[in-house]
Amino acid sequence: SQELEQSPQSLIVQEGKNLTINCTSSKTLYGLYWYKQKYGEGLIFLMMLQKGGEEKSHEKITAKLDEKKQQSSLHITASQPSHAGIYLCGADGTGTASKLTFGTGTRLQVTL
Amino acid sequence: DTAVSQTPKYLVTQMGNDKSIKCEQNLGHDTMYWYKQDSKKFLKIMFSYNNKELIINETVPNRFSPKSPDKAHLNLHINSLELGDSAVYFCASSQVPGQGLTGELFFGEGSRLTVL
Numbered sequence: 001s002q003e004l005e006q007s008p009q010s011l012i013v014q015e016g017k018n019l020t021i022n023c024t025s026s027k028t029l030y031g032l033y034w035y036k037q038k039y040g041e042g043l044i045f046l047m048m049l050q051k052g053g054e055e056k057s058h059e060k061i062t063a064k065l066d067e068k069k070q071q072s073s074l075h076i077t078a079s080q081p082s083h084a085g086i087y088l089c090g091a092d093g094t095g096t097a098s099k100l101t102f103g104t105g106t107r108l109q110v111t112l
Numbered sequence: 113d114t115a116v117s118q119t120p121k122y123l124v125t126q127m128g129n130d131k132s133i134k135c136e137q138n139l140g141h142d143t144m145y146w147y148k149q150d151s152k153k154f155l156k157i158m159f160s161y162n163n164k165e166l167i168i169n170e171t172v173p174n175r176f177s178p179k180s181p182d183k184a185h186l187n188l189h190i191n192s193l194e195l196g197d198s199a200v201y202f203c204a205s206s207q208v209p210g211q212g213l214t215g216e217l218f219f220g221e222g223s224r225l226t227v228l
Contacts, residue, residue: 033216037153042116042202042219086153092215099168100217102147102155 004091004103012109013079021074021106023089031092032072033100034063038085046074046087076108084110115139118203118220125193126228132189133223135203143167144186145217146178147202155202161186190225198227 003026013019023032034046047056049065049072056063060077076083086107090100116137125131137144145168146158160168164180175191190197204217 031215033214035217035219040222042221043155043204043217045216045218048214048216088155090217099157099160101157105153105155107153 004089004101006087006089006103006106008106009104010107010109012111014111015080016078019076019079019108021087021108023072023074023103025070025091027070027091027093029065029069029072029091030094032063032065032069033090033092034072034074035088035090035102036085037088037105043088079108079110081110081112084108116203116205116218116220118201118223120223121221122224122226124226124228127193127195129193130189130191131193131225132187133201133203133225134185134187135220136185137203137205137218138184139205139207139218140184141205141207141218142183143206143208144180144183145204145206146186146188147204147219149200149202149222151199158201159186159188193225193227195227198225200224 005024007022032049035043037043047063052067052069054065062075065072086105088105089103118135143162145160149155157170158172159178161180163183177189180186200222202222203220206217
């Protein structure tokens, strides 16, 4: 079965600082999804990467999928308190997105 | 309009009781899911239904029985609740990727179950 490992598990950064979260898969990915979960709420879709070397950006968040399609990174530029939450990567190991396996999550806190 | 809605949002009950969580999606998606998020925030798939048919059952105890009366609804019934069932249960829906669709999951806000 596909396993996803995220690092770091938790992160505390000062407002305005940049940060990176990594997601490593035990198998090749058909698709890699990034989600954000605010405390006590559901998951919000951020972006999806499919092709090796692909990079996508949404506001101040950029995600990349490496060429071998086994690792992805999520980079936040000039972090803000609104970025705080739990970031989860989800892997599509089937190509049909019928069963997403999620990573262990990274808890981000942004201090003033 | 809420895309994926779950009820109840909070549920506190005694061990041994039977409870249900309901889920409805108004997105027209063919696939619906139940995920369980434990106290460590680890999110794990339990069931997946496509057009009312069960396609994924991830070795969940028989006490958990999903039911899909139509493709817009997926309910979760739990018998003989145990302490370890305490968690947040998320319902989600999606459409198969392709034709511009990414296949992302749309999640409900979660149902927090506490078993005493």
